Amino acid sequence: xxxxxxxxxxxxxxxxxxxxxxxxxxxxxxxxxxxxxxxxxxxxxxxxxxxxxxxxxxxxxxxxxxxxxxxxxxxxxxxxxxxxxxxxxxxxxxxxxxxxxxxxxxxxxxxxxxxxxxxxxxxxxxxxxxxxxxxxxxxxxxxxxxxxxxxxxxxxxxxxxxxxxxxxxxxxxxxxxxxxxxxxxxxxxxxxxxxxxxxxxxxxxxxxxxxxxxxxxxxxxxxxxxxxxxxxxxxxxxxxxxxxxxxxxxxxxxxxxxxxxxxxxxxxxxxxxxxxxxxxxxxxxxxxxxxxxxxxxxxxxxxxxxxxxxxxxxxxxxxxxxxxxxxxxxxxxxxxxxxx
Amino acid sequence: xxxxxxxxxxxxxxxxxxxxxxxxxxxxxxxxxxxxxxxxxxxxxxxxxxxxxxxxxxxxxxxxxxxxxxxxxxxxxxxxxxxxxxxxxxxxxxxxxxxxxxxxxxxxxxxxxxxxxxxxxxxxxxxxxxxxxxxxxxxxxxxxxxxxxxxxxxxxxxxxxxxxxxxxxxxxxxxxxxxxxxxxxxxxxxxxxxxxxxxxxxxxxxxxxxxxxxxxxxxxxxxxxxxxxxxxxxxxxxxxxxxxxxxxxxxxxxxxxxxxxxxxxxxxxxxxxxxxxxxxxxxxxxxxxxxxxxxxxxxxxxxxxxxxxxxxxxxxxxxxxxxxxxxxxxxxxxxxxxxx
DNA sequence: CCAAGGATTGGGAGCGCTCCCGATCCGTGG
DNA sequence: CCACGGATCGGGAGCGCTCCCAATCCTTGG
Numbered sequence: 001x002x003x004x005x006x007x008x009x010x011x012x013x014x015x016x017x018x019x020x021x022x023x024x025x026x027x028x029x030x031x032x033x034x035x036x037x038x039x040x041x042x043x044x045x046x047x048x049x050x051x052x053x054x055x056x057x058x059x060x061x062x063x064x065x066x067x068x069x070x071x072x073x074x075x076x077x078x079x080x081x082x083x084x085x086x087x088x089x090x091x092x093x094x095x096x097x098x099x100x101x102x103x104x105x106x107x108x109x110x111x112x113x114x115x116x117x118x119x120x121x122x123x124x125x126x127x128x129x130x131x132x133x134x135x136x137x138x139x140x141x142x143x144x145x146x147x148x149x150x151x152x153x154x155x156x157x158x159x160x161x162x163x164x165x166x167x168x169x170x171x172x173x174x175x176x177x178x179x180x181x182x183x184x185x186x187x188x189x190x191x192x193x194x195x196x197x198x199x200x201x202x203x204x205x206x207x208x209x210x211x212x213x214x215x216x217x218x219x220x221x222x223x224x225x226x227x228x229x230x231x232x233x234x235x236x237x238x239x240x241x242x243x244x245x246x247x248x249x250x251x252x253x254x255x256x257x258x259x260x261x262x263x264x265x266x267x268x269x270x271x272x273x274x275x276x277x278x279x280x281x282x283x284x285x286x287x288x289x290x291x292x293x294x295x296x297x298x299x300x301x302x303x304x305x306x307x308x309x310x311x312x313x314x315x316x317x318x319x320x321x322x323x324x325x326x327x328x329x330x331x332x333x334x335x336x337x338x339x340x
Numbered sequence: 341x342x343x344x345x346x347x348x349x350x351x352x353x354x355x356x357x358x359x360x361x362x363x364x365x366x367x368x369x370x371x372x373x374x375x376x377x378x379x380x381x382x383x384x385x386x387x388x389x390x391x392x393x394x395x396x397x398x399x400x401x402x403x404x405x406x407x408x409x410x411x412x413x414x415x416x417x418x419x420x421x422x423x424x425x426x427x428x429x430x431x432x433x434x435x436x437x438x439x440x441x442x443x444x445x446x447x448x449x450x451x452x453x454x455x456x457x458x459x460x461x462x463x464x465x466x467x468x469x470x471x472x473x474x475x476x477x478x479x480x481x482x483x484x485x486x487x488x489x490x491x492x493x494x495x496x497x498x499x500x501x502x503x504x505x506x507x508x509x510x511x512x513x514x515x516x517x518x519x520x521x522x523x524x525x526x527x528x529x530x531x532x533x534x535x536x537x538x539x540x541x542x543x544x545x546x547x548x549x550x551x552x553x554x555x556x557x558x559x560x561x562x563x564x565x566x567x568x569x570x571x572x573x574x575x576x577x578x579x580x581x582x583x584x585x586x587x588x589x590x591x592x593x594x595x596x597x598x599x600x601x602x603x604x605x606x607x608x609x610x611x612x613x614x615x616x617x618x619x620x621x622x623x624x625x626x627x628x629x630x631x632x633x634x635x636x637x638x639x640x641x642x643x644x645x646x647x648x649x650x651x652x653x654x655x656x657x658x659x660x661x662x663x664x665x666x667x668x669x670x671x672x673x674x675x676x677x678x679x680x
Numbered sequence: 681c682c683a684a685g686g687a688t689t690g691g692g693a694g695c696g697c698t699c700c701c702g703a704t705c706c707g708t709g710g
Numbered sequence: 711c712c713a714c715g716g717a718t719c720g721g722g723a724g725c726g727c728t729c730c731c732a733a734t735c736c737t738t739g740g
Contacts, residue, residue, distance in 0.1 A: 008463075010696055021720035026698060034718060056464035057400040058696035061725050066397070068466075094448060103461050106446035108434060121443050123348075124396035126408075126466075148393075350726055361690035366728060374688065398726035401695050 009050040018046035029054055060125065068103040069314060070127045072118065074110075074139055084286045085256075085303070086133070089155065092307025093131065100315070102128070115141055123148045129314045131155065137198045151317035153310045156201050165317060167309045167328045171201050174299040174332030175208025176215075178253050178281045181297070183216045185340055187251030187279055191224040193238040193263060195255035202255060205283065209253055224249075228259050235262025243270050250278050251340075257282035257289040260296055264339075279340040294338035302330050349390040358386035369394055400465065408443040409654060410467045412458065414450075414479055424626045425596075425643070426473070429495065432647025433471065440655070442468070455481055463488045469654045471495065477538045491657035493650045496541050505657060507649045507668045511541050514639040514672030515548025516555075518593050518621045521637070523556040525680055527591030527619055531564040533578040533603060535595035542595060545623065549593055564589075568599050575602025583610050590618050591680075597622035597629040600636055604679075619680040634678035642670050 015025045020043060027035050028043040035043075046052075060066050071093060073086075090106070097104050105127065109115045122130055122145065129151035132142060135158050142164045145152040154166035175192075182190050192209045195202030210220045223245050226238035235254060239262065242249060254260035260282035264274060272278050274294060282289050285300035309328045316326065355365045360383060367375050368383040375383075386392075400406050411433060413426075430446070437444050445467065449455045462470055462485065469491035472482060475498050482504045485492040494506035515532075522530050532549045535542030550560045563585050566578035575594060579602065582589060594600035600622035604614060612618050614634060622629050625640035649668045656666065 008465075012696075015720095022697080023699085023720060024718085027719090030698085036718065039718080053460065053463040055401070055696050056461070056466050057397050057406070058725090059464075059698075061395070061397040061401050061727085062696075062698040064698090064725075068461075090448060091450075094450070094454070098453070101457075103447070103457065103466075106448070107443070108430060108446070110431075110434070113438070114434070117441075117443065120393065121396070121408075123393040124399075125348075126396050126443075352726075355690095362727080363690060363729085364688085367689090370728085376688065379688080395726050398695090399728075401697085402726075402728040404695075404728090 008055070009052045011052070011054065014043070014046045014050055014052045017050060018043045064125075066126050066128050067101060068105055068127045069097070069129045069131060070105045070107050070118075070122060071131045071133065072107050072109055072141070073133050074115075074135060074141060084288065085284060088286075088303045089133065089307060092304045093311060094307075095304075096307045096311035100311075109141065115144075119144055119148070122150055129153070129318050131310055131314065134199070137200070146322075149322050151314055151322050153313045153317070155306065155310060156199070159200055162327075163325060165313050165326045167306055167313065167330065168201070169301050169306070169330045170332050171204035172208040172211065174283065174301075174334070175205040175253060176212040177208075177332075177334050178283075178297075178299050179209050179212030179251075180215065181334055181336070181340060182251040182253070182279055182281065183212065183218070185251070185275075185279055188218070189224070189246060189249050190218070190251035190253070191226070191242045191246065191249050192253040193226050193228050193235055193242070193255050193259055195228060195230050195259075197227060205253075205255065228255050228262075230256050230259055232258050232262035232265075235259030236266045237262075239263035239266035240270070243267075243272075251280075252278060253281045253283075255283060257284045257286045257292075257296055257298055259283075260298070260339075261288060261292050264292055264296075275338065275340050281340060285335050289335075289337070292339070297337045297340040298335050300333045300335045302332070305330055348395070349392045351392070351394065354383070354386050354390055354392045357390060358383045404465075406466050406468050407441060408445055408467045409437070409469045409471060410445045410447050410458075410462060411471045411473065412447050412449055412481070413473050414455075414475060414481060424628065425624060428626075428643045429473065429647060432644045433651060434647075435644075436647045436651035440651075449481065455484075459484055459488070462490055469493070469658050471650055471654065474539070477540070486662075489662050491654055491662050493653045493657070495646065495650060496539070499540055502667075503665060505653050505666045507646055507653065507670065508541070509641050509646070509670045510672050511544035512548040512551065514623065514641075514674070515545040515593060516552040517548075517672075517674050518623075518637075518639050519549050519552030519591075520555065521674055521676070521680060522591040522593070522619055522621065523552065523558070525591070525615075525619055528558070529564070529586060529589050530558070530591035530593070531566070531582045531586065531589050532593040533566050533568050533575055533582070533595050533599055535568060535570050535599075537567060545593075545595065568595050568602075570596050570599055572598050572602035572605075575599030576606045577602075579603035579606035580610070583607070583612075591620075592618060593621045593623075595623060597624045597626045597632075597636060597638055599623075600638070600679075601628060601632050604632055604636075615678065615680050621680060625675050629675075629677070632679070637677045637680040638675050640673045640675045642672070645670055 011025050012022055015022045025043050028040050094104055107118055109118050130145055132154045135154055137158050142154060146164055152164055154164055156168050157166045194206050197203055213220050226242050228234035228238045252263055254263050260280055263280055267274055267278055274280055282296040282298035285298045289296040289298045313326050351365050352362055355362045365383050368380050434444055447458055449458050470485055472494045475494055477498050482492060482494060486504055492504055494504055496508050497506045534546050537543055553560050566582050568574035568578045592603055594603050600620055603620055607614055607618055614620055622636040622638035625638045629636040629638045653666050
């Protein structure tokens with residue numbers, strides 16, 4: 001099938017039109033140095049007159065680079081996708097990429113066929129690097145990319161030791177300080193609603209919860225742990241369940257702000273007052289956390305820095321050809337509001 | 341900066357390794373006809389042994405096509421992004437694209453700079469066509485793409501006459517039949533919560549509402565119309581407002597299921613029973629509509645067909661070089677549940 | 681056994697750009 | 711007025727692939 005576009009002028013035509021050599025035009029469009037100002041102007045005029053647009057395929061063939069990076073989402077059920085977390089990350093990545101002149105391409109990988117297709121796309125040189133979001137425990141994609149020696153940076157990690165570069169947050173520390181805060185507030189029956197436990201981040205938060213309890217000399221009880229999938233609905237359900245098992249609960253650490261919002265509803269439905277009867281802490285510090293009733297104490301994740309760090313790692317890897325893996329763990333911070 | 345990847349084998353090397361000509365290898369990897377089975381096998385083996393992956397830049401330079409289409413989102417505030425509508429569309433587009441072998445790339449355009457960058461990317465030939473979602477009234481991007489003669493298909497349209505191909509739903513008809521249904525149910529004070537009115541779809545739904553009232557010989561009152569931005573929160577607010585102005589409301593058509601869910605909450609808070617006191621109708625028929633209390637009567641949009649239609653139009657345009665604009669209006673359907 | 685004609689193959693000619701080296705220009709100091 | 715060295719330029723040599731035509735290989739039918 002012929003999907004060709006009508007004849008766009010080529011660099012050579014621009015050169016002829018401006019009465020200069022190809023090299024000069026190339027220098028101008030890449031705004032390289034070493035072009036006399038008058039020449040640059042003449043070339044620029046030719047470009048404008050002809051409506052010239054560089055052919056990116058030719059450029060990347062000759063220059064051996066694509067000037068694009070892919071952001072891959074592998075979340076099979078898309079739930080993450082609707083989370084504000086996602087859009088904030090994308091925004092911050094976009095910002096961090098602005099002055100590199102590279103395009104950010106989002107790609108969805110929902111099946112093996114799509115994974116394969118993407119791999120061919122990436123190995124075929126259409127992107128210079130790959131960013132991966134919300135990678136689940138058994139996902140082979142990161143390793144396949146490493147195999148192909150494509151610069152790759154994960155957001156979060158699949159497990160404790162990961163042979164790929166990643167940026168992660170200090171989930172353990174965040175959860176720990178949140179629970180310690182509950183202890184300081186005098187809470188004694190502290191439960192937690194975790195995220196999906198095949199996500200390493202969720203496990204880390206659970207570990208932080210346990211560590212804080214241990215630190216306070218309190219016993220960890222499995223029945224005080226309920227799992228959610230980060231949605232408000234599942235948070236509500238988990239909270240209801242916990243209340244049933246332990247009517248005397250007086251503190252809860254939720255997997256995310258959204259989950260916490262669900263938990264708040266369940267508590268309200270059960271006639272508990274927050275924070276008088278029960279203290280609730282969220283995770284993420286999304287805008288939502290400010291608007292719940294009462295506003296949520298939560299663990300802030302430095303999303304803006306996440307984007308910057310990911311891009312920085314990726315650029316470094318692109319620079320030197322993926323000879324080492326780097327890890328960045330960003331510090332989290334407890335933001336105290338009225339729910340505790 | 342050197343973002344080059346280590347030497348990948350080239351087609352020529354594969355040819356040498358398999359002791360055949362370049363053309364033959366090319367035929368094999370594009371599984372074209374006219375290659376003897378034994379030859380094909382030999383080539384395939386060489387490909388596997390060398391771990392060959394075609395260089396897509398070279399392919400698209402020589403073949404004058406990119407084998408990729410972009411899905412552009414211009415929603416400035418991302419609210420749409422979190423809507424299930426969005427992810428369903430993406431899924432259906434992905435499905436429709438599966439057997440064409442093309443990659444679907446999502447791109448975000450949030451500023452003029454990003455619009456410009458994307459335009460260069462597209463005009464530079466990195467994609468064969470462009471799909472645009474949720475285009476707002478004054479957005480110049482579709483025209484810029486048309487100008488560049490890039491095959492383009494909109495989802496929805498900016499106004500009644502649009503010189504670009506698009507796929508849209510019969511929003512007028514959907515709203516009309518929804519309101520007629522309310523009338524049939526004996527409702528007499530019927531209000532509507534619209535979407536953002538700079539979206540043509542929202543205007544069409546409003547028009548359908550008005551038409552149905554006129555058809556029933558009822559008067560249209562501006563005070564029975566409230567605007568929302570499709571979120572649950574804004575739906576709740578709009579409903580509260582409407583109730584204040586017209587305590588005797590007995591029927592509501594909401595802008596979307598999400599908005600309707602918000603409206604339901606506001607009604608509950610105001611002590612109204614649904615459907616006994618007030619009938620509520622949503623729009624979209626998302627999974628959500630089944631799970632509200634009570635389950636929503638709603639206008640179903642044929643999302644799966646939307647994706648298929650968009651891809652079909654795009655392929656047609658790519659085939660023949662954008663010589664005509666095509667419009668497809670998909671029929672909507674009222675799904676009656678318990679909220680009316 | 682031979683020629684005709686379809687099935688396979690090989691490989692030249694680009695696609696449009698970047699790299700880079702050698703050529704050309706121009707201003708300066710002697 | 712001339713040699714010299716840095717600032718500018720021009721354009722050959724690819725980058726790795728597809729297209730397409732001419733060359734070669736097999737089958738048939740006579």
